[in-house]
Amino acid sequence: MTANPFRSLDIGLRRRLDGLVPGDHEGTRLGVGSEREEVVRYQPGDDVRRIDWNITARSTELHVWRPRADNQLDTWVVLDLSPSMAFGTVTGEKRDLAAQVVWAMGELTEAPGNRMGFAVLSPDGITWSRPDRARFAARRCARLLDTIHHREGSSTPPLGDALDEFGRRYRRAGLRIVVSDFLDPDGRSDEPFDWQRPLRHMAARHDVIAVEVTDPREGDLPDVGSVVLVDPESGRQRHVWTSDRDLRLRYRAAAAERRDNVRRAIVSTGAEHLTVDTGRDWIRDLASFLRTRRRTLRTAGRAGHRPHRS
Structure with a gap:
């Protein structure tokens, strides 16, 4: 790993992030803001600067527009x-x-008043950070990575426990992002997963994005003869003859089933699901996800309810 994982994000990638709704967080309730939400009849005390003269002329009654709240975002x-x-x-x-995904989220949520905090789950336990400006917090998170060194067979607290504690600590509504490969240390590949219940509780209060990080070799075993596979969680080793076609097919089917189960489990909690892969253009995947999310939020806002809730 490089001394700073963001050095690989050259100016070209930064330009590709420009325009991906940077700092864009639309409120879902009426209040002080600049974007029009609805037009209503004028009442004594309403701001006369917000009179809608077109509707007033058509209805012959004074009408004013009310703004959508511009909310500060806690991520x-x-x-x-x-x-x-x-x-x-x-x-x-x-x-x-x-x-890199955390860095991108810090850039995209950077705006006056917005803050970001993070919790890092590692063999050393859970490391909590103080909230800061989104961009600064994301960079501090990257520097923390250089202090975390894995030992073969080292164990980590379950993701479900971390989400439980996380939910108890920070209850103010905002954006919550969970970045994980969602691999169970015990090899469990079907529901219920230990993180489902706390993720569901989190999604009931916050907007939640679950970012699943994958690698191509986790879904497809290459034909390279005899290899020694090591379980990074337990340190157990196993010799595998990868030239066995039936073995590769069973591996591929099992991996695909696990990923489908994880996807369904995440969606069932009410969280939004984004997959990024070391073998794909993650910026393009993120851009596509954010464009879809922006359209969904706007549609839900006009309908008067929050999206993705079960």
């Missing part, structure tokens, strides 16, 4: 740096990609 990130995240077969490890 908290749970970053899973368990040993399984120290794996990568393309351009870097999953933990490197996770750090």
